[in-house]
Amino acid sequence: MRLKSISIENFRNHRHLEFEPGQRITNIYGCNGSGKTTILEAIHYCALTRGFSGNSERDCLMFGEEMFAIRSSFESDHGGEIKVVVVFTPHKEKRILVNDQELQTFSSHIGLIPCVTFTPRELVIITGGPAERRRFMDTAICQHDRKYLSDLMQYRRVLQQRNALLASHDDPVKIEIALEVLTEQLAIHAVEIVMARERFISNFSVMLDEVYRWHPEGVQSEIVYQSSLLQAEKQLSKERMQMLFSARYRDMKKQELLRRQTLAGPHRDDLQLFLNGREIRKYASQGQQRAFLVAMKMTMHAYLHEHSEEMPVTLLDDLFSELDAKVSSFMLETLSSKGQVIITSTDKKNGKDITFFSIDEYRKTSGQVR
Numbered sequence: 565m566r567l568k569s570i571s572i573e574n575f576r577n578h579r580h581l582e583f584e585p586g587q588r589i590t591n592i593y594g595c596n597g598s599g600k601t602t603i604l605e606a607i608h609y610c611a612l613t614r615g616f617s618g619n620s621e622r623d624c625l626m627f628g629e630e631m632f633a634i635r636s637s638f639e640s641d642h643g644g645e646i647k648v649v650v651v652f653t654p655h656k657e658k659r660i661l662v663n664d665q666e667l668q669t670f671s672s673h674i675g676l677i678p679c680v681t682f683t684p685r686e687l688v689i690i691t692g693g694p695a696e697r698r699r700f701m702d703t704a705i706c707q708h709d710r711k712y713l714s715d716l717m718q719y720r721r722v723l724q725q726r727n728a729l730l731a732s733h734d735d736p737v738k739i740e741i742a743l744e745v746l747t748e749q750l751a752i753h754a755v756e757i758v759m760a761r762e763r764f765i766s767n768f769s770v771m772l773d774e775v776y777r778w779h780p781e782g783v784q785s786e787i788v789y790q791s792s793l794l795q796a797e798k799q800l801s802k803e804r805m806q807m808l809f810s811a812r813y814r815d816m817k818k819q820e821l822l823r824r825q826t827l828a829g830p831h832r833d834d835l836q837l838f839l840n841g842r843e844i845r846k847y848a849s850q851g852q853q854r855a856f857l858v859a860m861k862m863t864m865h866a867y868l869h870e871h872s873e874e875m876p877v878t879l880l881d882d883l884f885s886e887l888d889a890k891v892s893s894f895m896l897e898t899l900s901s902k903g904q905v906i907i908t909s910t911d912k913k914n915g916k917d918i919t920f921f922s923i924d925e926y927r928k929t930s931g932q933v934r
C-alpha cells in the first residue's frame with residue numbers, strides 16, 4: 565500500500581496542507597511545533613480511523629473552527645485506488661468515506677490499509693502498564709484478523725454490562741441470575757481472544773528473535789503472553805479452556821461481588837518482554853529498551869506483510885532524536901526496502917532516494933507564514 569496524496573484542512577495547526585510523499589522514503593522536516601507529527605496523525609486517521617497520539621477528534625479540530633477534513637488517496641500494491649475521507653464536526657461526530665461510500669462501522673476499514681508507527685511516546689509499550697502492551701498486541705491482530713476485532717468488541721460490550729451489574733444495587737438474587745448469563749457470554753469471547761493472542765505471540769516472538777539477529781551483540785529476545793485467567797495451563801482445546809474460564813469466574817464470584825468489578829479476563833492480560841532471559845522493563849538500559857521497541861516495530865511490519873496482501877505504510881515520528889545513527893539508519897534502510905516510509909525530523913536528512921518536504925517552505929509558498 566502506498567499513500568499517493570493527502571490534503572488536510574483545519575486539523576490541529578494545519579489550516580490547509582497538501583502533501584504528496586515519494587515511493588520510498590519521505591522526510592518531512594521543520595522546526596518544533598511546525599506540524600510534522602500532525603501530518604502523520606492525519607495519515608493514521610485514514611489508515612486506522614483514529615490517531616496514534618491518544619488525542620480525541622475534538623482535540624485535533626483547529627482552535628475556533630467548526631470542521632476538520634482529511635482527504636487521501638492510496639494506491640494498492642495490486643493496482644487500484646483507495647480514497648479515504650475523514651470529516652469531523654463536533655455536533656455530528658466523525659464520518660469516514662471510503663471510495664465515496666460512508667462507513668457504517670469503522671471496524672470494517674481496519675486492515676485495508678496496514679500501517680506501522682514508531683513514535684517516541686510508544687516507549688511506554690516497554691516501560692508502561694499492561695494496557696499499553698495489550699494495545700500493541702490488539703492493533704497488530706486486528707489489522708489482519710477480522711474475527712478477532714469482532715470478538716474484542718463483543719467482549720468489551722459484555723464486560724461493560726457485567727461491570728455495571730456488579731456495581732449495581734439491585735436485588736442480590738436478580739444479580740446472581742443475570743451474572744451467570746453474562747459470565748457465560750464473557751467466557752465464550754474470552755476464549756476466542758486468548759487463543760488468538762496465544763497464536764499471535766508464539767509466531768511474533770519467533771519472528772522478533774530473528775529480526776534481532778542484526779544486533780551486533782547477538783542478543784536473544786522473547787515475548788511471553790500472560791493470561792490473567794490461565795496459570796500454568798498450556799495448549800488447551802477450546803472446550804477445555806471454556807470450562808476452565810467458567811470455573812475461574814465461579815471461584816472469583818464472591819470477590820468480584822465485593823470489589824464490584826470483573827477481576828480477570830483479556831482486559832487484564834499482559835505481555836512479558838525478555839532480553840537475554842531477563843525482563844526488559846526491569847533490567848535493560850534505556851538504549852536497550854529503545855532498540856527492543858525498534859525490533860518489535862520491525863517485526864510488526866514483517867508480520868503484517870506476511871498476513872495481509874499489502875505492504876504496510878510506515879510512519880516514523882522523530883526517529884533520529886530517539887535512536888543512535890546506526891540503529892535509525894538500519895531501521896530506515898530495512899523498512900524502506902519493503903514499502904513506503906514517511907519520517908519526520910527537525911533537519912533535512914542526508915541519504916539516497918529520499919523525497920523531502922519542508923513544512924516551513926510549504927507555508928511560505930502557500931502564503932501561510934508562521
Ligand SMILES: Nc1ncnc2c1ncn2[C@@H]1O[C@H](COP(=O)(O)OP(=O)(O)OP(=O)(O)O)[C@@H](O)[C@H]1O
Pocket residue numbers: 575576577578594595596597598599600601602603623624625626627882910
Ligand atoms: N487543536 C489545535 N488547533 C491548533 N493548533 C494546535 C491544536 N492542537 C495542537 N496544535 C498545535 O499544533 C502544532 C503542531 O504540533 P506537532 O506535534 O504536529 O508539531 P511537530 O512539528 O511534530 O513538533 P515537534 O518537532 O516539537 O515534535 C503545535 O504547535 C501545537 O501547539
